[in-house]
Amino acid sequence: MKLVTSTPELLDKEVIILNSDPFFNRISKDKDVFTEEEIRKEIQSGQNIGAERFLLQDGDQYVGVLEFLMNNPNDGYPWLGLLQIRKDAQGQGFGRSAMELFYGMMKERGVKTFRLGVIAENDPGHRFWKGQGMVPVKSVINQDGKEIVVYEKDVSQDFYCDEVLNGKTPVRKVMETERVLAYHHTRPSYEHHIVVIPKIHVGSLISEEESNDDGLLLELMAVVKKVAADMTLSTGAAKVITNLGAYQDSKHFHWHVVSGQRTGSK
Numbered sequence: 001m002k003l004v005t006s007t008p009e010l011l012d013k014e015v016i017i018l019n020s021d022p023f024f025n026r027i028s029k030d031k032d033v034f035t036e037e038e039i040r041k042e043i044q045s046g047q048n049i050g051a052e053r054f055l056l057q058d059g060d061q062y063v064g065v066l067e068f069l070m071n072n073p074n075d076g077y078p079w080l081g082l083l084q085i086r087k088d089a090q091g092q093g094f095g096r097s098a099m100e101l102f103y104g105m106m107k108e109r110g111v112k113t114f115r116l117g118v119i120a121e122n123d124p125g126h127r128f129w130k131g132q133g134m135v136p137v138k139s140v141i142n143q144d145g146k147e148i149v150v151y152e153k154d155v156s157q158d159f160y161c162d163e164v165l166n167g168k169t170p171v172r173k174v175m176e177t178e179r180v181l182a183y184h185h186t187r188p189s190y191e192h193h194i195v196v197i198p199k200i201h202v203g204s205l206i207s208e209e210e211s212n213d214d215g216l217l218l219e220l221m222a223v224v225k226k227v228a229a230d231m232t233l234s235t236g237a238a239k240v241i242t243n244l245g246a247y248q249d250s251k252h253f254h255w256h257v258v259s260g261q262r263t264g265s266k
């Protein structure tokens with residue numbers, strides 16, 4: 001799977017992809033189907049403001065279109081302007097693969113945070129992007145008068161999703177439940193240092209993803225409680241901490257359960 005730069009020769013492939021999902025077209029542009037000319041104009045207007053456009057290629061098939069802007073003149077953030085997977089290819093992980101490729105590209109370019117907008121009515125869109133670890137930051141009205149939820153993702157600072165949960169960095173597990181993992185910190189800052197995290201992306205204790213619900217909180221706290229009880233029993237004392245805002249380095253909800261002397265590493 002790869003992202004190939006969109007060229008005029010690939011326009012017919014784009015037309016097929018962009019016209020494969022009338023629901024998406026209707027809620028975004030009030031129109032089910034676009035002509036080749038309308039799509040050409042849309043691409044042109046993106047290019048005029050510096051957008052880069054790619055097709056997602058799988059073997060000899062083109063299954064998606066992705067467009068982004070390194071610097072959105074409205075807010076100075078890199079923006080993912082479009083990710084559309086051909087309707088008949090949806091639900092097969094192509095969206096996730098496209099995003100993996102996109103995150104890699106952003107990391108190579110030194111991008112820390114990027115944004116995207118999802119039309120308020122686009123329920124499948126919100127589900128997909130929240131599952132990707134995008135965090136809603138605000139609602140705006142776009143030039144077509146539509147309500148857009150602006151999402152943001154920190155691509156550089158989520159050690160938990162990028163290293164631990166995908167298995168890239170092996171960890172010593174302490175305890176695991178359906179939605180929660182506790183393991184020995186890979187770079188402990190205390191003699192005894194265990195981290196407890198949700199296994200899906202949740203930004204922090206106070207972030208507003210749907211998945212950050214009371215059930216998850218209870219499951220996390222049950223694990224924190226068990227880990228902290230064991231630590232208190234073995235060392236005589238423990239602290240339980242979760243950092244927020246500027247105190248929080250990695251933007252994935254995590255509890256520290258610590259005890260003993262502070263150590264050198266952070």
Ligand SMILES: [Zn+2]
Binds near residue numbers: 133251252
């Ligand atoms: Zn995460």
